[in-house]
Amino acid sequence: MTRLNCFQLPGILWLAGFSLLAFTNCTPSGGTTGALSGDAASQVYVAPGEYDEFYAFMSGGFSGQVTVHGLPSGRLLKTIPVFSLDAEKAYGFNEETKPMLQTSKGFIPWDDSHHPELSQTKGSTDGRWLFINGNNTPRIARIDLTVFETMEIIEIPNSGGNHSSPFITENSEYVVAGTRFSVPYPQADVAISSYKENFKGMLTYVSVGEEGEMDIAFQILLPAFDYDLAHSGKGKSHGWTFFTTYNTEQKTSLLEVAASQNDKDYIAAINWKKAEEYIAQGKFREVPAKWAHNVYDEKKHSATSTMNDKVKVLIPEDCPGLVYFIPTPKSPHGVDVDPTGEYIVGNGKLSSDLTVHSFTKMLAAIENKAYETEISGIPVLKFEEVVAGAVKDAGLGPLHTEFDGRGNAYTSFFISSEVVKWKIGTWEVLDRAQTFYSIGHLMIPGGDSADPDGKYLIALNKITKDRYLPTGPELCHSAQMYDISGDKMKLLLDFPTMGEPHYAQGIAASKIVPNVKKFYPIEENEHPYRALGEKDTKVVREGTDVHVYLTTIRSHFSPDNIEGVKVGDKVYFHVTNLEQDWDVPHGFAVMGANNSELLIMGGQTETLLWYPKEVGVIPFYCTDFCSALHQEMQGYIRVSPANSSIALSWSLGEEEPVQ
Amino acid sequence: MFLAVISLLCLFLFPMWRITLLAPQYPQGVTMYIHINKIAGDSPGTLQNVNILNHYVGMKFIEPESIPELKYFPYIILGLSFLGLIAAAINKSGFYFAWCVLLVALSVAGIYDFYLWEYDYGHDLAANAPIKIPGASFQPPVFGVKQIINFTAISYPALGGIFAGLAIPFAFMAGWIKQKST
Ligand SMILES: [Cu+2]
Numbered sequence: 001m002t003r004l005n006c007f008q009l010p011g012i013l014w015l016a017g018f019s020l021l022a023f024t025n026c027t028p029s030g031g032t033t034g035a036l037s038g039d040a041a042s043q044v045y046v047a048p049g050e051y052d053e054f055y056a057f058m059s060g061g062f063s064g065q066v067t068v069h070g071l072p073s074g075r076l077l078k079t080i081p082v083f084s085l086d087a088e089k090a091y092g093f094n095e096e097t098k099p100m101l102q103t104s105k106g107f108i109p110w111d112d113s114h115h116p117e118l119s120q121t122k123g124s125t126d127g128r129w130l131f132i133n134g135n136n137t138p139r140i141a142r143i144d145l146t147v148f149e150t151m152e153i154i155e156i157p158n159s160g161g162n163h164s165s166p167f168i169t170e171n172s173e174y175v176v177a178g179t180r181f182s183v184p185y186p187q188a189d190v191a192i193s194s195y196k197e198n199f200k201g202m203l204t205y206v207s208v209g210e211e212g213e214m215d216i217a218f219q220i221l222l223p224a225f226d227y228d229l230a231h232s233g234k235g236k237s238h239g240w241t242f243f244t245t246y247n248t249e250q251k252t253s254l255l256e257v258a259a260s261q262n263d264k265d266y267i268a269a270i271n272w273k274k275a276e277e278y279i280a281q282g283k284f285r286e287v288p289a290k291w292a293h294n295v296y297d298e299k300k301h302s303a304t305s306t307m308n309d310k311v312k313v314l315i316p317e318d319c320p321g322l323v324y325f326i327p328t329p330k331s332p333h334g335v336d337v338d339p340t341g342e343y344i345v346g347n348g349k350l351s352s353d354l355t356v357h358s359f360t361k362m363l364a365a366i367e368n369k370a371y372e373t374e375i376s377g378i379p380v381l382k383f384e385e386v387v388a389g390a391v392k393d394a395g396l397g398p399l400h401t402e403f404d405g406r407g408n409a410y411t412s413f414f415i416s417s418e419v420v421k422w423k424i425g426t427w428e429v430l431d432r433a434q435t436f437y438s439i440g441h442l443m444i445p446g447g448d449s450a451d452p453d454g455k456y457l458i459a460l461n462k463i464t465k466d467r468y469l470p471t472g473p474e475l476c477h478s479a480q481m482y483d484i485s486g487d488k489m490k491l492l493l494d495f496p497t498m499g500e501p502h503y504a505q506g507i508a509a510s511k512i513v514p515n516v517k518k519f520y521p522i523e524e525n526e527h528p529y530r531a532l533g534e535k536d537t538k539v540v541r542e543g544t545d546v547h548v549y550l551t552t553i554r555s556h557f558s559p560d561n562i563e564g565v566k567v568g569d570k571v572y573f574h575v576t577n578l579e580q581d582w583d584v585p586h587g588f589a590v591m592g593a594n595n596s597e598l599l600i601m602g603g604q605t606e607t608l609l610w611y612p613k614e615v616g617v618i619p620f621y622c623t624d625f626c627s628a629l630h631q632e633m634q635g636y637i638r639v640s641p642a643n644s645s646i647a648l649s650w651s652l653g654e655e656e657p658v659q
Numbered sequence: 660m661f662l663a664v665i666s667l668l669c670l671f672l673f674p675m676w677r678i679t680l681l682a683p684q685y686p687q688g689v690t691m692y693i694h695i696n697k698i699a700g701d702s703p704g705t706l707q708n709v710n711i712l713n714h715y716v717g718m719k720f721i722e723p724e725s726i727p728e729l730k731y732f733p734y735i736i737l738g739l740s741f742l743g744l745i746a747a748a749i750n751k752s753g754f755y756f757a758w759c760v761l762l763v764a765l766s767v768a769g770i771y772d773f774y775l776w777e778y779d780y781g782h783d784l785a786a787n788a789p790i791k792i793p794g795a796s797f798q799p800p801v802f803g804v805k806q807i808i809n810f811t812a813i814s815y816p817a818l819g820g821i822f823a824g825l826a827i828p829f830a831f832m833a834g835w836i837k838q839k840s841t
Binding site (some may be wrong): 580 | 789790
């Protein structure tokens with residue numbers, strides 16, 4: 001099958017206000033399977049019962065979640081709820097996880113999750129945690145990879161949108177959070193046109209402790225640009241983080257034209273070790289700022305939300321040597337650091353070239369004060385004193401670059417819809433592979449670390465069109481996997497993804513599998529409303545609050561007959577799953593619940609709040625097919641009128657009801 | 660003779676018997692270890708999981724607290740070891756052989772007792788069991804492999820049991836060597 005694959009290109013260029021039609025190289029492609037060769041199927045085949053070699057963690061984009069896939073099969077293994085409600089798992093619906101979605105702006109049931117980032121030790125992914133940013137209401141979440149659940153969410157104050165985040169440092173010292181939108185600092189009722197005077201861009205460093213616990217270490221106040229993406233240095237550049245900027249024109253309207261006028265924007269190079277020195281010297285300003293910090297306790301099976309009220313801010317004028325700007329052509333999008341830490345790739349998204357800076361040259365330029373100018377006390381280094389080289393005419397619209405650890409780099413080109421492989425140092429193009437269609441991020445397992453596993457490359461495509469059976473106007477996003485172990489990239493597989501994966505991370509399964517937990521030991525359960533056995537079950541009234549201590553075990557609830565509840569009560573079902581076996585969750589659903597079901601793992605306690613509104617006898621049941629007698633796993637709760645004198649009682653089987 | 664006593668005392672360190680249940684949905688199997696004083700599994704939840712499986716067909720819960728043998732068996736082993744040491748002190752072949760015969764007799768009695776418990780669990784089923792399979796026996800084998808509905812049950816001595824078994828030839832050899840040397 002041969003067809004044209006450039007139909008969306010003129011539209012995009014027109015939108016961007018360019019007339020680059022001369023670039024549109026509309027030649028018939030070699031068919032939409034690319035160079036698919038006969039043995040591709042066996043390369044992605046994982047036999048029934050076998051494990052995949054890698055985990056891939058895909059951001060959910062506008063779904064707000066993270067999905068876990070296996071590679072090379074592409075199979076979907078789990079959706080981890082992070083920033084959005086998930087009725088299936090009761091995330092954000094049960095009493096235990098509601099605090100996870102608290103912010104200074106109240107309960108927020110959704111976010112836009114973009115960039116997952118695995119924890120690292122000495123520059124290598126270590127399989128302990130996965131961090132991911134919430135873009136809309138600025139937050140960072142931490143997922144524990146022993147249980148694949150969200151354990152912590154920290155809100156980022158003084159930010160207008162957390163896009164350049166989390167991009168971890170090489171020993172997981174910090175995850176970073178740069179604001180995509182500059183906003184008035186401090187927030188105030190000012191004219192939008194006063195952008196240049198009143199707006200600022202804030203970069204935040206969030207420290208990561210021994211147990212993964214996050215805290216806002218400090219913030220750095222920068223000029224009002226859009227801080228787009230970032231990567232922390234590694235090896236020789238450890239101690240630095242690089243943030244791309246666009247809209248250095250400082251416009252507030254019709255940015256697609258207005259923010260695309262400067263020939264060069266900047267990469268902001270932050271010396272965070274210097275920042276630590278300034279913090280230690282007390283050269284910060286403590287400013288009021290409201291931010292929520294939500295932590296899930298694995299023993300209590302419950303989250304708490306704490307509101308904080310201040311943050312430490314460093315001002316570059318007070319802190320020489322903290323920040324430098326590196327001019328970089330054409331609104332750079334991704335900024336990627338090669339495995340040695342020497343090369344910093346600026347993916348100028350409105351260009352056909354890639355600019356690569358040298359860390360060594362950057363240090364020399366700083367040493368020699370090779371400054372072009374200064375912006376708000378921040379030196380702008382001379383471009384030619386820092387640049388190492390350029391990959392010329394590589395493609396159109398470069399966005400992101402990953403590395404294979406063998407001296408090669410792979411850059412995604414959105415407009416020309418391709419991955420281009422090039423050589424670090426010589427800057428020559430070695431190979432190119434079409435993507436279907438319009439690739440955004442790309443991912444090689446470990447491809448942004450010091451230690452890539454250069455076997456597969458995943459293209460995360462923005463446009464799906466005709467790749468799968470049509471499902472109406474809305475289509476899933478499509479990922480594609482390439483074999484990059486040889487000289488030529490080889491397309492192996494298309495697979496559908498959830499939401500809109502922006503960035504992704506991959507890691508050898510062997511770094512995670514040995515630490516995965518199978519259930520929660522019941523004797524470690526410290527939930528305040530736990531029932532550690534059927535003898536602990538009871539129903540307690542406190543005014544109009546009724547606490548039901550329920551247990552589940554194959555295949556019954558204890559108790560399963562409850563009477564004495566009244567219209568107007570608030571009934572809390574605290575359900576403890578007594579199972580101590582892998583993969584035996586029980587569900588709990590009660591008719592008319594205005595929230596969701598519960599899905600309780602072995603050894604866990606979860607709470608569903610239920611408002612009985614009418615008299616009657618209401619059934620509840622297990623929603624997870626747990627055993628041969630699952631269908632029998634049901635019970636009744638009797639609801640009496642508000643003025644009824646029927647006492648609380650509960651029972652299981654033939655035994656006398658307990659009062 | 661000391662080897663025989665030490666082998667016997669291994670029962671305090673290692674389980675006597677091991678029963679593994681295999682089924683399609685239990686690829687790694689569910690393994691129970693019978694010690695002289697307790698019944699354990701390959702994980703803390705194993706006994707609960709076995710009991711959950713058993714209750715569908717109305718088998719009694721395995722409750723180690725309700726099995727008196729697990730309480731007095733350690734004293735029998737200690738007593739037997741003490742007698743072995745006395746035999747060693749007397750150092751006459753006849754005493755060695757006598758001890759050996761006593762150990763064989765007690766082992767046979769113990770295995771028969773194990774069989775009776777298994778028979779009881781396998782046959783004394785609750786009348787109101789949710790799943791009734793006419794003619795099916797749920798009694799696991801004492802020694803060997805047996806299909807119990809969807810499970811393959813595998814039952815063999817474990818390390819402690821093997822060492823206890825070795826005590827018999829060790830004691831016999833002690834007696835034999837003594838007899839030859841006199
Ligand atoms: Cu159930």
